[in-house]
Amino acid sequence: MISDFQDWARNRQARIETSLETLLPSAKFSPEQLHDAMRYTVLGGGKRIRPLLAYAAGELSMADEERVTIAAIAVELIHAYSLVHDDLPCMDNDVLRRGKPTCHIEYNEAIALLVGDSLQSLAFQLLAEYRLADTPHVQLEMIKRLAQAAGSRGMAGGQAVDLASIGKTLSLPELEFMHIHKTGSLIRAAVMIGACCGKSLNDLQLKNLDHFAKNIGLAFQVVDDVLDTEATTATLGKTAGKDAENNKPTYVSILGVNQARKLAEELRHDAYQSLEYFGTTATRLRQVTDFIIQREF
């Protein structure tokens, strides 16, 4: 089963990479440097966890994988843009990402700013340009979902709360609020948008799926905090120990490593429960869940 999942995941990751190669503007086109920097930022890196979730969620609705590929890439472009902007000196000021110099180090700050801006536009362009759902109405729903997940009441809002929290003591509910927005909203969007590419789900299915997505989004962040404490920079491909250095509240700083690991397990349990309704069609989603909880980088 494990090796089957690894094959499945590698195959989807490769598919995302190949499609990104085609969908990102060529560095031969003007403005060459900007296009080069967009490709540098997005290609050849990352675990593509959001796309894997989108593919796995697509199996619940028997979605065409070509549709899911485009939808998943739109989500991944939003994720990539957020990393570029998050690494800028006025934000987290980080120099290493996916084992490479961050965009503003490799190019410059202005280009990194425009790379992020352009990746966001491209995400919405793709969602509007290709046929991704059975009706254009559902496709508009997908665009709305991604825009909400990315905006001031989603991911960008979570980053604002994150910035405001530096050096402060947060309660567990406050930390949870921050992460539900900063990381969770885009992970939820990946799951829901992947499922939207296929047959329509009923309200109970959507509710269960959204509950799953919320739990898995939080679990992802809890594991991220544990890894930031325990892993090395070489393994992570980004600077380890940044949270403690920046005096940022994390699940580990509030709960300690052991309790944080326990919380991740509880969230996995809840996530699994939300999938019961779907039976075997959710096998891949369960596997991606395990992958998220058990990853070591």
Add this chain to the structure above:
Amino acid sequence: MISDFQDWARNRQARIETSLETLLPSAKFSPEQLHDAMRYTVLGGGKRIRPLLAYAAGELSMADEERVTIAAIAVELIHAYSLVHDDLPCMDNDVLRRGKPTCHIEYNEAIALLVGDSLQSLAFQLLAEYRLADTPHVQLEMIKRLAQAAGSRGMAGGQAVDLASIGKTLSLPELEFMHIHKTGSLIRAAVMIGACCGKSLNDLQLKNLDHFAKNIGLAFQVVDDVLDTEATTATLGKTAGKDAENNKPTYVSILGVNQARKLAEELRHDAYQSLEYFGTTATRLRQVTDFIIQREF
């Protein structure tokens, strides 16, 4: 006629302001500072030239003005986000905009970055959330148009070319290429998206309208360059003379003021010609054209 146009424009500007008040997230909602900064950036300022173009273009297709209002606001939010990011220290490093301190001066750089990011998301959210066209298919077309206009082969791409041109001598065609992207693409999108809110136009109409929009986009920039040379900071509400100070090539630096003014007149003439086909339904578009050419700030 002039006072009639002024009434029309003031009425539409007020409508945009009122709708923005409602559509922007309240500063009472978390994250409060981000929402406050988004409202600071967008409300109470600007000539709203892109919305005026959208309303005027909507008259060609007998578009419902409520629809055009939302579509116009989406374009204006993209414009507003580009100004916030453009004013950042790593870009134009400007401290004054619309007579007020720029966003990163009033708040801080991180918030200004997130304000721009969130405004872009909100623009696409609005285009997907409200019913704006006779079919959802046309609405997807509108989203695609705006995304292309904003992205690396549109506005953001033009900004990258602009940055790369500082201190260089550009030919007139190179300068035109830059402005067709940096300013022109969003102005074209405003015109085309406004028209999409109503009855569908035929291919010849769309072609003429796009030709109009391209000319008016360039004319806008030529006038902008003249004003940057001739107007004062107090009149402009932003720092005057920045282009010369930054050693940026402009229509004035290449052509001189008199030839630049003449070019603006030629572009107006071309723009008018593209509207002949539409007869009296294009009266407002001609008036907005005159407003753009004759403005003094």
